[in-house]
């Protein structure tokens with residue numbers, strides 16, 4: 636892609652990054668940074684650890700029309716085999732240990748959610764038990780409003796530090812419109828740098844019992860061991876995508892190295908050598924066949940990077 640001055644987005648981004656102190660990695664294979672284990676190289680991967688410095692760079696990227704996207708733990712991404720056609724901004728540098736004060740925890744975007752859940756349990760703070768098996772980062776779970784059963788990440792968020800594409804750092808106090816089902820309209824296209832979580836004090840033993848229950852349920856109902864990106868489709872209102880896919884006889888349907896899990900029909904697994912094209916073709920087949928047989932058009936939860 637050429638930008639206005641006839642320069643490529645890579646040249647333009649390199650020039651902006653040369654004037655910054657941000658850590659830059661080149662040609663980073665994204666299959667090593669995604670749970671599906673699929674994806675070509677990020678030509679430029681930026682790993683900031685300071686919101687103000689990132690803000691300056693994002694403001695310059697935006698002014699120069701340099702495309703960019705944010706990377707968390709890569710557990711909800713399907714990345715193209717040729718790699719993405721934009722700068723990847725990783726949250727991995729925002730990974731300091733959470734600061735716990737009373738019933739509140741302040742945590743960086745790059746911190747691992749399963750690790751956070753354990754830390755909170757040990758501190759006797761309840762509210763994120765549902766997330767024990769969600770392998771995302773804090774930033775990715777805020778952005779996706781990740782959830783399971785009755786719990787969703789947004790319910791626990793009392794404050795966010797966001798970096799806007801216009802180059803501003805903002806503090807947001809979420810309200811009812813900030814989060815929706817597997818989305819965060821109030822966050823929009825901003826980078827989540829940190830979150831303050833509002834939790835409830837509880838007995839660590841009782842919290843750990845709940846974690847064991849969630850874990851047991853997950854192990855019984857989801858594919859273990861195989862590479863996947865969690866649920867591929869959002870649940871349609873009043874139903875479950877997995878139930879519909881199963882009812883259409885699509886369990887174990889395969890394209891190349893990708894197949895619909897026999898354990899949970901809303902999971903697609905990489906059997907080892909799947910390409911992004913295999914997974915994308917399988918997603919399209921499943922969506923089309925479910926629509927043809929049931930009239931329900933499934934919406935993707937997994938995010939595709941091209």
Ligand SMILES: Cc1cc2nc3c(=O)[nH]c(=O)nc-3n(C[C@H](O)[C@H](O)[C@H](O)COP(=O)(O)OP(=O)(O)OC[C@H]3O[C@@H](n4cnc5c(N)ncnc54)[C@H](O)[C@@H]3O)c2cc1C
Nearest residue numbers: 705707708709710711771772774775776778781782827865
């Ligand atoms: C085994 C398994 C089980 C799963 N179970 C669940 C589940 O029960 N419930 C559920 O909801 N999900 C589940 N998922 C999906 C996934 O873990 C969640 O969607 C999670 O929120 C993704 O976080 P991430 O850090 O991996 O984000 P990524 O996959 O890296 O990115 C996902 C999206 O968030 C954006 N993003 C990432 N970081 C930031 C940031 N700092 N600021 C702004 N935007 C950002 C990305 O640009 C992208 O659009 C599961 C996945 C797997 C592999």
